[in-house]
Amino acid sequence: MKAAILIPVLTGKDAVGADAMAMARVLEAKGIDTRIFCESAENAPMPTWPADELLDFAGGANDLVIHHLAISWPKAREILKRCKGFRVVKYHNVTPAEFFKDYSSQHQAACESGRAELPAMVKLGCELYLGDSTYNIDELRALGVPRDRSGVLAPFHRVEEMVEAEADLELLRALSDGARNFLMVGRLAPNKAYLDLIDAFSACARMLDEPARL
Structure with missing residues (x-):
């Protein structure tokens, strides 16, 4: 058996990319020859191969292909159609396009296309x-995916890297001045609801009546 991870763009610090790379490491640890196939890679610590070469590597009846679905990418569907082995779709959710309506027509179009591809x-x-x-897999089940061929697999993570990382002592000292600290972890994008976060932080700061920072 050979295993192929299929993803449009592999980004080193992206949650979908981290999940794909961790899957590859797990499969490799099981002794399965595994490669990641994509259109492009950004700051990825693992080697990748062009998506067009996937079937040459893992196109056999005993091979495994795992597609990470998070945005429009018609090529993935065409590759999966031609696969002869075991096919897995890992669904990370395609963001509803309305989140980008007032911010980015490019992202809006990509999300609209991605959601249209789900059926x-x-x-x-x-x-x-x-x-x-469960929320994500229920969306696919509502479109017809059988319950006995679907399930939930939480994203793999790299917590061990955080545990081993050295603390930023200067930052810790700066944040230990008595003010209450609120931390938001996420990329700066409309669907992450930063405007709602700012409103909530403002309300908390007023109710607490003490120094606070976001």
């Missing part, structure tokens, strides 16, 4: 569909 991805009848969460 076709379900109709492929892949051997297994996985979701990051």
Whole structure:
């Protein structure tokens, strides 16, 4: 058996990319020859191969192909159609396009296209569909994915890297001045609801009536 991870863009510090790379490491640790195939890679610590070469590597009846679905990428569906082995779709959710309506027409179009592709991805009848969460897999089940061929697999993470990282003592001292600290972890994007976060922080700061920082 050979295993291929299929993802449009592999980004080193992105949650979807981290999940894909961790999957590759787990499969490799099991003794399975594994490669990541994508269109491009950004700050990724692992080697990648062009998506067009996937079937040459893992196109056999005993091979495994895992597609990480998070945005529009018609090529993935065409590759999965031609696969002869075991096909897995890992669904990370395609962000509803309305979040980007007032911010980025490019992102809006990509999300609209991605969500429009979901029924076709379900109709492929892949051997297994996985979701990051119950919410995500329920979305695919509502489109027709059988319950006995679907399940939840939380994203792999790199917590051990955080545990081993050296503390930023200068930052810790700066944040230990008695003010209450609120931390938000996420990329700066409309669907992360930063405007709602600022409103909530403002309300908390007023109610607490003490120094606070976001």
